[in-house]
Amino acid sequence: MADPKIGVLVMSYGTPESMDGIEEYYTHIRRGHAPTPEQLAELTSRYDAVVGGVFPLRENTNRQAEGLQAALDAAAPGRYAVYQGLKHARPYIEDGVDAMGADGVRQAIGIVLAPHYSSMSVGSYMTRARERAEERGIAFQAVESYHLHPKLIEALVKRVRDAYAELAASTGAGKPLKVLFSAHSLPVRIREIGDPYEEQLLATSSAVAEGAGVSDWQFTWQSAGRTREPWLGPDILETLKETAEAGYAGVLSAPIGFVSEHLEVLYDIDIEAQAEAKRLGIKLVRIDMLGTDSLYMETLAETVEQAGRAAFM
Numbered sequence: 001m002a003d004p005k006i007g008v009l010v011m012s013y014g015t016p017e018s019m020d021g022i023e024e025y026y027t028h029i030r031r032g033h034a035p036t037p038e039q040l041a042e043l044t045s046r047y048d049a050v051v052g053g054v055f056p057l058r059e060n061t062n063r064q065a066e067g068l069q070a071a072l073d074a075a076a077p078g079r080y081a082v083y084q085g086l087k088h089a090r091p092y093i094e095d096g097v098d099a100m101g102a103d104g105v106r107q108a109i110g111i112v113l114a115p116h117y118s119s120m121s122v123g124s125y126m127t128r129a130r131e132r133a134e135e136r137g138i139a140f141q142a143v144e145s146y147h148l149h150p151k152l153i154e155a156l157v158k159r160v161r162d163a164y165a166e167l168a169a170s171t172g173a174g175k176p177l178k179v180l181f182s183a184h185s186l187p188v189r190i191r192e193i194g195d196p197y198e199e200q201l202l203a204t205s206s207a208v209a210e211g212a213g214v215s216d217w218q219f220t221w222q223s224a225g226r227t228r229e230p231w232l233g234p235d236i237l238e239t240l241k242e243t244a245e246a247g248y249a250g251v252l253s254a255p256i257g258f259v260s261e262h263l264e265v266l267y268d269i270d271i272e273a274q275a276e277a278k279r280l281g282i283k284l285v286r287i288d289m290l291g292t293d294s295l296y297m298e299t300l301a302e303t304v305e306q307a308g309r310a311a312f313m
């Protein structure tokens with residue numbers, strides 16, 4: 001019999017299965033506490049505004065998992081089997097590990113569809129995966145980040161170049177433009193624990209700006225939670241205002257903390273930030289998300305293979 005494959009647990013945030021599933025999803029995000037009717041209505045209205053009953057993150061994650069399986073098969077035929085595990089929706093991270101166990105997988109690598117490490121994001125995915133893997137007797141190796149992988153940078157550079165040219169064409173020659181890199185905000189308390197999240201995001205931003213030949217850029221946060229504690233800022237809405245007041249004619253939004261089109265991109269950037277830009281009289285164009293870009297799929301495959309070699313060979 002062939003050796004069992006190395007399992008690859010591809011993890012992502014997860015999204016509701018339907019409009020009826022938003023409450024269960026939100027309750028899971030809030031660690032078992034149901035949202036108030038106002039909170040539920042607010043989140044529902046954001047999903048309604050973007051997609052009206054379709055949840056693009058689910059299909060996008062399916063396609064990325066298939067793309068990674070294909071890239072791994074091309075590099076090492078028959079060695080790896082990809083499973084999905086979602087943080088806040090089915091199949092949950094634990095379901096993905098259980099599926100590997102049921103298939104006889106003894107060795108697994110975990111990777112998140114988010115390039116930057118934070119203890120509050122990737123770290124918490126990995127804790128759940130590792131705990132379940134230990135219970136199932138599966139050796140587990142975590143990929144913590146891949147934010148400077150040359151192919152990831154190359155894919156982002158291409159997107160920034162293309163969208164910058166589009167922005168420059170639509171604002172007219174010689175007008176001052178700025179690139180705004182962004183990622184999901186986190187509570188300010190991550191700074192107290194020496195979390196690498198901010199440093200990694202700045203490193204990606206600066207590598208992409210350099211590769212694209214862009215000198216005028218800034219990093220800013222987006223999608224901060226609606227809680228009482230302070231979150232990292234400045235928020236992109238504030239930054240847009242300052243940028244407009246400083247006389248810029250346009251901004252290129254590059255949400256490099258995300259790899260897919262979902263609520264934080266389709267609502268927070270394409271609807272909310274876009275409306276603010278219009279109000280301020282400044283042009284806003286967003287880069288295309290990575291999706292199943294072959295350079296991104298190769299980034300994931302090479303990172304998985306490297307982790308596999310280090311841990312299991």
Ligand SMILES: CC1=C(CCC(=O)O)c2cc3nc(cc4[nH]c(cc5[nH]c(cc1n2)c(C)c5CCC(=O)O)c(CCC(=O)O)c4C)C(CCC(=O)O)=C3C
Nearest residue numbers: 013014015016029057113114121184186225226262263264
């Ligand atoms: C770091 C990070 C990423 C990037 C890394 C990664 O991808 O993991 C990310 C991605 C995403 N976040 C998403 C959705 C939501 N996040 C929320 C709330 C929160 N996010 C947080 C952090 C992050 N989130 C945190 C600290 C909270 C507070 C509650 C908690 O401590 O966990 C809420 C609750 C309401 C609200 O606050 O808006 C929603 C609906 C979707 C899916 C959208 C879709 O369905 O298309 C995606 C990809």
Ligand SMILES: [Fe+2]
Nearest residue numbers: 013184223264
């Ligand atoms: Fe989130």
